Amino acid sequence: MKYAMFWGCLIPAREPNYEVSVRKIMPAFGVKLVEMEGTNCCAPFGIQSLDYMSWLALAARNLCIGEEMGLDIVTLCNDCYESLLMVNTMLKTDHELKNQVNEILAEVGKEYKGKIDVKNMIDVLYDDVGVKKVKDAVKKPFTGLKVATQPGCHLTKPKRIHFGERKFDAFDELVRATGAETIDYDRRQSCCGGPLRGINDELARDVARMKLISIKNAGAECIVTVCPFCFLELDMSQLEIKRHFKEEYNLPVLHFAELLRMAMGMKLDDWETKSHRVPLNPLLKDRLQEG
């Protein structure tokens, strides 16, 4: 199974630990990630709000690179996934729109044909690899660990494009495959507040707080995310909330790749543990490299 790896901009710029974990677990499942050269911004929520055609053109350009490589594109970040998937779906179905976009892409000598699919790491692990294989790869299961899953809005919504509730349950199944217990909490389907970072930080923090309250009420011990925005938001805002609202949640936030990596017996390096603002130990003490 070979995929064109679209890292996006946030993971390389802010969360190398996510990239390291992904690179470590994928070979075990026979997944080969081929680097994509000369990609551009996937035009996430901010750019979509400015102009419709710019969004379609920028996203389509990345799709053309994938088509040239002849590989399906895999993304980790929900925003990239949402933008590329929606544009891919729209251009495949709406020929008149495809011609308009190709007219713009002609400026840079590219043409969108609609030959490939866009997948998220969760699609790869759930559909292509299969939960059974993931379960077999687990050496040290997290029995008893109460996990609140946060697949993220752009991975699961709008439901009409992302096959409805299936995505939520798929991610839960994958997390359960590592032995942990998934907790169903009230605001599982609502947003972490991430996209407002840089636009209105207090608001982003308050939205995150609503989610954290709900997770705490449901009795979860930690949060597992897919999207780097959710990771950053839920992790960083717990410190800001402690400062502003004097409320302690200490819910450690983990990328699913990190959770799976630890379940497969590997230990997190020291710099990776430090890049989590909410301390991972004492909850995951035996899974971390000492010192």
Next chain:
Amino acid sequence: MKGEPRVGVFVCHCGVNIGGVVKVPKVVKYTKTLPNVAYAEDNLYTCSEAGIDSIKDAIKKYDLNRVIVASCTPRTHEPLFRAACKEAGLNPYLFEMANIREQCSWVHPKEPEKATEKAKDIVRMAVARATWLEPQTEPEVKIRDSALVIGAGIAGMTAATTLANQGFKVHLIEKEKEIGGYVRRLYKLYPTMEESSEIIEPIIEAVKKHKNIELMTSTTIEEVSGYVGNFNVTATKKDKKIQLEVGTIIVACGGLNYQPPKGLYQYGIYDHVITQLELDQILKEGRLGKPERVVMIQCVGAKKGEIRGYELESFPKSDTAKLLKKILRAKKEEGWPYCSRICCMNAIKNAILIKTASPETDVIILYGDLRVYKEYEDFYSKARDLEVKFIKILEIVTPEVTETPDKKLKVLAYDMLAGKEAEFVADWVALSTPLVPHKDEVILARMLKIPISPDGFLMEAHLKLRPVDTMMDGIYLAGVASGPKDVPETITSAKAAAARAAILMANKKMKSEAIIAVVNEDLCKGCGRCEEVCEYKGIKLEEAEGALIAKVIEAQCKGCGVCAVTCPTGAISMQHFTNKQINVMIKAAIGG
């Protein structure tokens, strides 16, 4: 009735309804001490098959010749228990119900002890009366297999064709010259937007051609007498008298579209303020052209006296003072207390017709509650897809319509959801008015002796389970006569009325209640006071051996007892409700 009275008493828990308040076992224990009581028991639900079987077994085992069930109302359950007594070989009129639910447990939920005592009193009275009950035989009535259908609108015609198809002779009488009624004048019908002619012309053809249907147009009914199975109807067609003898009657007189009074929203003052029916006719004749904006106002003529509490309750204080002036005005408006269920759909139908004819026209519907029920939600979505604007206004603040200098209409309304008062300049203002009872419904009701319900339409026997029957056996209601309905509901109720009428006519005979007046001819002076007061003309003076004696027409008498009370010499008594029986009950009540 030979032999000592042996009374069986069955006291019911009715689950919690009685048992939750009245100590039923105590009542049973007390009942056993009463005179003539041979057997007494209690059960959870006497109306269930278990209860029925225990009554039948007890009658045989204890050789009971009187049965009392102390439970709920005779209105729903007396026929059931009488049938049980009959199946056990006991005359059904040797049965008596003691209502310890509606008249006891339900009204005294807070005082169980007193309620239990009262239940004992009620049972004691019933036992006292039971000892004086006598067997009765129910008179049998012959039913003619012909029917009269009043009104040849879509309801009347459907009922007539349905009955005719089943081989019954039908006399279809229509007041107007033309048949087809209200629906025939309409342009298109929702939800399928079929032309009204596509629906109604085939039925009109069927009525005109059907050999079993005798159609009489421009005929009005003068008088209806007789009783179930033998109604004699006199009608006049252009001063020609017609006599008919029919077995059953179906009332399908339909309803009227409410004409708002002059001045309401300037109706009758500006000619571009019209009702939805008038708009429908304008669309039918294509006279609307391409207006710039049409505003429709819902619930015109509906009673807004009751201020919708919720709207005022949490209302921003700043606006309330300004709005109160309007609210008080709304309170004065008279109006119909019911929701006429078809006006929302009618407004949307007209809006869609306007938008398909001229998409540029801006159509705005001001509504309080949009009651687009059943599967018509798609129709509502279709209107929104055509960019019809639905704006929820605060109903208690009725919109104001004024004329602008350039002869257009200005509508001022408070848009509750945007929280602003908005003003629209419109070429036409359409008022959605309800369906209201026919003026001559009252006359028909008095003629047929069927009651009218508070909202002015004819009253059905039971709102839930007998929606097309009436209190009078043999008379049924079809269509809007018993309340606003849309076309599919009207057709369904017409077919239902036909089915109910067909039962009597198919059986050709029917047993009627035995509770009727009886004249003791020795005491009757022939004064005729009874004949005067009888509403149902069930008693008449007749020559008998040279003297005038009152004579009861058994099938026509409804057992109301007016004649018995009026009779100066006490010659008339009511079967099953003799003075003796009632006096004994009273003594038992006071005796304690």
Next chain:
Amino acid sequence: MTKLSELEPKFMHEVANTPRGKGILACIQCGRCSSSCPIARLVDEHNPRQLMEMIILGSRDEVLHTKLPWYCLSCFTCLDRCPQGGDVAEVMFAIRNLAVREGNVPDGFAAQAGNLIKTGRVVTPAMMMINKREKLGLSKTPSTAIEEVQKILKKTTLDKMMASRRTVKE
């Protein structure tokens, strides 16, 4: 009291015909979107249902020239919760695109656009992160075709739109 002159009756039509705005026609004003929107709970001005109502009513000026459309964080909760398929989030994007054409762009979004035009991406790594990646043996950050992005954005006139930006009326 809103005079008719302040209302633009054709506004609903205009929004319905923008690429992502068709959902406005399905709205029945039930209120499910505004009561599930995480932002509406914290910011009183932001009320998706009332925004849709204003579009239907026609208050074009109030919608396109204020901060109203810019609170949404496109989490699509409203879109999934809308019983009539009213795609509220899509309509939000439609209004924002219309607002941008009218020159109404808040600073945060303009900064992202500026970054995109300059570096071809919205988030660019700090120097300190590039060195850290080196130390960890990770590849330098992925290569970006900056000229091609600029050519595309010139064609879609995004750069001109950003230039003609006016500050937003509070």
Next chain:
Amino acid sequence: MEQPAVLVIGAGISGIQASFDLASRGIKVYLVEKSPSIGGRMAQLDKTFPTMDCSMCILAPKMIDCSHHPNVELLTYSEVKEVKGSPGNFTVKVVKKPRYVDISKCTGCGICVDNCPVEVTNEFDEGLGMRKAIYMPFPQAVPRAMTIDKENCIECGLCEKMCEAGAVDLEQKQEEIELKVGAIIVATGFDIFDPSQIPPYGYGRHKDVITALELERLLCASGPTGGHLVRPSDGKVPKTIAFIQCVGSRDRRHGNPYCSSICCKYAVKDAVLIKEHDPSARVCIFYIDLRAFGRGFQEFVNRAKTEYGIRFIRSNPGEITYDPETNGLSIWYEDTVTKKIENLKFDLVVLSAALIPRKDVGDLVKVLGIEVDPYGFLKSSSSISDPVDTTVPGIFACGYCLGPKTGDIPDSVSQGSAAASRAAEVIVGGK
């Protein structure tokens, strides 16, 4: 030629009315009912709007009249397997599922139930109450006989031993009988939308979020709690109760774009009932459009507001969150008057869930060869002029299997009589 009979499938109030009207006019009726007793959904209700009649009090007499009528042959716990032929002569194969109890002998005394060791949830109580493996769905069941639910029965034989009437027969086999009928009337009713498909409402996650039918069972005197309204989670009496309307109805996303027509009515009725049970309770109804269109219903709503002080809030709530300290639920909604997002605490939340087609309507439709409309309900040949005819001549339908075309009980009853008319036309008129 002897007059052909009519087959009525489904013995809810609509099927009972159709059978009673046909039988009373001398036409033989075979009434087939899948569950052990006739009565249908109406038997599960406590009171009916707007007259507040107790549902069973007006239904029981009709059930007994219908089943005791000489022209009605009751086939309960049976299903229609195969239908062939044309209007005037259909041959129908009906499978009588084994009850393992001989109806003629069983007196319904209940000794077997007391001794049966197996206890399972009772579907009739919507899973809120329990029943034994040998059971009678409700006290007023017609026919008044027990049924053994073989899946849960451990065949200990206690019931057989204890039964004085010798009615238990564990070797009873499935019977197949063939009927000759002239017309068929389908009256199979509806199912309730499963609100767990809307996760933010927390149905299934929080025990105090219940559907309206579950509330009916709680309020009903023969219900699991004997008519006392208590919270399923901790058994306490709820002080604040909320109704949420249009859950699954008017919902394109869940495939039910129609309005189920009765939820506003039964919500107001239940609210009034709760206030009668406990006047100090605070009841709120969250609605979009209050569809009070039935006979006498607008007056009922006005009374609910003025006399009973029930609060109507014009907003469809977004989500329900659980507060562990107070074990209470808070409903997040927008108060469309003040335009603010508010949340109110409630002890009990009732979801007025949509009415959807029966799960197994698919195979009946295949057997009869009739078509369904886009929502999955039976399609009328013409929704205006022949509302009770299906697309196959000679086969008619009434009640909520026709979907939202049927409103409330009076509509079901009228359609029952109308279907009887149409069937009679085929039998008598030969049309």
